[in-house]
Amino acid sequence: MSTLVDGPLRQPRSTPVTGTPLLELHDVDVEIPLPHGRLHAVRGVSLTAYAGQALGLVGESGSGKSLTLRAAMDLLPSPAVITGGSVVVAGTDVTGMRPAQRREHISSAMAMIFQDALTALNPTMRIGDQVAEVPRQRLGMSRSAARARALDLLVQVGIRDPEQRYRAFPHELSGGMRQRVCIAIALSAEPGLILADEPTTALDVTIQKQVLDVLGRLRRDDGVGLVLVTHDLAVVSSTCSELDVMYGGRVVEEGLTEVLLSAPRHPYTAALLRSVPDPDAPVHRLLTIPGAPPDLLQPIEGCAFAPRCPAVVDRCRTERPPLASLGGPHASACWRAHEPERWPGAVGEAALEGVLR
Amino acid sequence: MSGTSPSTGSGSVSIGSGSVSTASGSVGEEVLAVEGLVQHFRGRGSAWGRLRGRPPKVVKAVDGVDLVLHRGETLGLVGESGCGKSTLSRCAAGLYTPTAGVVRYARQPLHGAPDRAQRRLVQMVFQDPYSSLNPRMTVGQTLSEILTYHRLVPRAQVRARVGELIDLVGLPTRAADQLPRSFSGGQRQRIGIARALALEPQVLIADEPVSALDVSVQATIINLLLDLKETLGLSMLFVSHNMAVVRQISDRIAVMHDGVVVEEGDTSEVFEHPHDDYTRLLLASVPRIGGAPAPATAGAATERGLR
Amino acid sequence: MRHLAYVGRRLVSTIPVLLGISVIVFFMIHLVPGDPARTLLGVRATDEAVAALHAKFGLDRPIWEQYLSFLGRLLHGDLGRSILYDTDVSSLLALRLPATLWLLVAATVMALLISIPLAVLAATHRDKLADQVVRAVPLVGLGMPTFWVGIMLVLLLALKVHAFPVSGFGKTPAQHLSSIILPGLTIALALTPILIRSLRTSMIGVLDSDYVVTARAKGLSHRRVITAHTLRNAAVSSITVLGVNIAYLVGSTLVVERVFALPGMGTMMLDAIFNRDFPVVQGVTLVFALMVVAVNLLTDLAHAALDPRIELA
Amino acid sequence: MTAPAVPVGPVEPLQPLQPSRLPWLRGRGGEGVLRLNPTLVIGLSLLVVIVLAGVLAPVLSPWDPVAQDLTASLQPPGNGHLLGTDQLGRDVFTRLLYAARVDLRVGALAVLFPFIIGTTLGLLAGWFGGWFDLVLMRVVDMVVAFPSFVLIIALVFALGQGTASIYIAITLVGWVAYARIVRGEVLVAKEQEYALAARASGLPTWRILLRHLLPNVLLQAFVFAMSDVVLSILAIVTLGYLGLGVPPPTPDWGSMISEGQNFVFTKWYLTAVPGLAVVVTGLALALVADGVVQRSGRR
16 A cells, blocks of 8 residues: 555645644534434534645535534534534634634634526625725724735736726636635635635636646645635545545545555445546546435444445444545545455445556 | 638547447437627616616627537537527527527527427536426426427326336436426436426536536436437437546537637547637636646746746 | 716616506596597586587597597696696695605604514514414504504594594694604505515515625624624515505505595595595596506616616616 | 327437426425415405405494494493494494405405406507507506596596496596506517417417416416505595595595594594504405415515
């Protein structure tokens, strides 16, 4: 295994992980009370993000990835609530804080950007004023200083003619420009970490690349960390150095992106990887995952993926596998994580690919 | 006309008897073609606009496109949002009457909307699995309505044929009695495919059929389309913004940008040796697992230079 | 000035509507079975008078010629002569217009004063007790006949408490004001259920929007989030709601003036109806329609001023 | 192409048929069963009570609603007169019940005509567009320029007093709202992919309109009709109050309020109770409308 990690890394494997982590989730549960029961959307998720690091949070719809991010930012959509665990931001547990104080603390350490930049911007406020708002209102800058800061930020996210754009309204900008403005707003509070929820899903690939480049540059040059929630493994692969794969409200595998994507140790990761079409090489058939995701209204016994898992054994159905370390940062919540060579079919192949390469 | 485009290699007749190998470029006669197709839309709010005495804004969605789809092939139509690919596919499906140009089904030009027989030749699969099914009709009703109206099977056999169609797309027969809302996105997309197949078409036009689906579900639909194409001998116009998906499914691709086709050719040829600048940009922008930089591009180079 | 040009264009765009209004008002009389001249003059009119009117208005001419001459007279401010009072309809209207306008303004102001705070309260305390209570208001209130509310208000406030005059309009502005309060409140109460419902919905729409989430994510104070990011956007959607309902409000002045014996256009119209004074009915109908057109125009302009997405160019 | 004699069969393991992935969209009752919610139940029961009160009026009350007895005028409640008598000695409670008949029937019918006409015109205008749409919408602009109540009164006046005039006046004014709502819904629905798919299947236009569009656009019109019945009852009651409504001596809540107003200082209930009857009817219909909206999951 070690050869894998020592191989030439395409990403500088994040700035050396130093100091206290900016964001820690410990066993966080999120539930949504519904007329027919409580939807247990996030089930004991723990993760850690450092400044300067790019962490990917990947899963399909209903995996709980977005709610995890919202929970971290204390922006859960009503009626979802955190029902367990703790959120630690910049070394302080915010779970017990008063709402206003928590808001203050969280937003000074982290900022968030959303999938749909058009709806995330106030339609009746000039974009410059929206960028200048935090410097002016929260950082106590003078009007002119805040304006200068906003212009700076617009330049930093790659907006040309900032003076002119400053007075534009959101609807007058293109989709990519709007997302850049959102990033500028996120940066305006000088956060150590940006939480991004599918920030490029609504964008065309050419624009997506530009926006991801901006986020990448911010991380490299200014050490702004990134937690990127996405369904797109390819986006994570080109952006993030660490990766958490979520399924059924839990993290099922975590580790360095490269390791995870070349030698996955959870059958779900392996299957997901095999179902993604490769733009560079056509295959005759893509691997599919039979069955459907678990019903999160019900308690889940054993491993949530067991009903769909090609490598399932009896134990999987009764006993939930813990997220156990496989050495280093790599961990997998699978009873058979140690024997990928014995997984059947294409899932096994995917897991072994990296080892054999 | 695109048939004359040098890169298609459509001249070579190389159909081995019986064997239909995908991606090998086996090409038959023309089944669907558009020639000099132009579709302009007038801007909205025309009533107010007219009162204000302003000429309505014209959107040139498709601005002169020639394309030919041959029997047994899958033509991928790729491009980014607003490039006109969706409009083009709707023109080809006979849903829009083009501003100018000709649409031909089986070498016969359409005059206005397709007639009943022409409708049977070309069918369409839509993008949104949630809005593409009438929420108030069961799957069985949706399918039997078409079978009955087109008198495809004797009335007594409609029910049986509905069952066959549902089976064909890999759904259990009991699906016939359920409303669309009881299905997941992937299952709905199968129903949409069954609806298109009910008319036993020769050509399937699929407009972004997998872009609203999760990756693993997306794979099942792609596999289904590939299988159906082989078993039923369909020709397919596959419209997508997703380069990776198009690569899997198409024999030939056409790249659209700003209402025109900027490049057209065999899929592997275009992917490996793109000629047009826009195609290159598009390919370079596609994120890849493994993060391997795309075939050397200007963007990647400058980025490396910055480091 | 883009704004000025927009106002100009918007003014021009009301011309077809104004023409349409004149058509409807003109043809109203032709709905009546029988001879329009007799309708205009009333059943007691002499044959000579009828013949004279035929000659004067050219009722024997083709209908479109009649319409054109009607339109021509309209443009000169000539709305015909009242049969009952034997005066110009336009001068009668001028006498009655102020009371109705007072009433409209008072009702609008009161309706806003009642419904905005309640709607904001409900929207910011969604599904809490306050919200449940406020949401019950439209359910009960929608079915209240305006005139009945007026009578009940008289019963409760004016007669028991002797707080306000029960009828009439007074002579001085101060008297106008005090006599307008009860009728204004009546209309406001009729409008409130509709306003509360729409305002609450649009307010919730804004509070649920991503940009409010963004504002919260920025760490802005609750107050700042509401004032800078919520109110203007809620106003944008509410102003349209208000505009639509002011047309409804204009209509209800008619009955309320009757209840409170206010000498406005509504009472004049009803008097005219019972005396079959057709020119006055036509004239009042026309002015009411003009008021609606004016209100719609104002709403559109306010909307454009508030919302940058409205194309001014 | 011929249909394959043998279906190619499932191309991969079947996904189990699962209910909607979004559990809150799932109905509690079975498919196709009318699912009820508290709002709808309360509204419907209230409405049924009111309708029954009107229908069973002869059973519920021994008095004649129109027979005058001037010797017994303005009696206080009691003596077999639940709500006393009016100035002409008629039993008020009886008149209240019979008025429910009149006002509900006229109110509902006065909505039915505009509903049918407006929906049809809106459907056609939205689907076909073109000059028909243009002309129709200009007519709509003209009608909405009038305060609807002013126009109704003017029309009733022009047409002469009577129930028929009320129907015609309300129809001439009311169709506009339905035409607007349905046209708007059709403009959206016809670009929905299910409508495109129906066209792509080569189905005839009438079938697409009736089978695919109408059922999906009707809900909004129906919900509006629910509150429109309230508005139309209010209009009729108001006409009655002004003396332009259902001709006397037929009882109607509006004329009852008007008659009672003369004695509002001494016999307040003569005015208050008929008004309350209108309020309760309005509440019932508003609850039904809300319930239907909740049930359909639209807001």
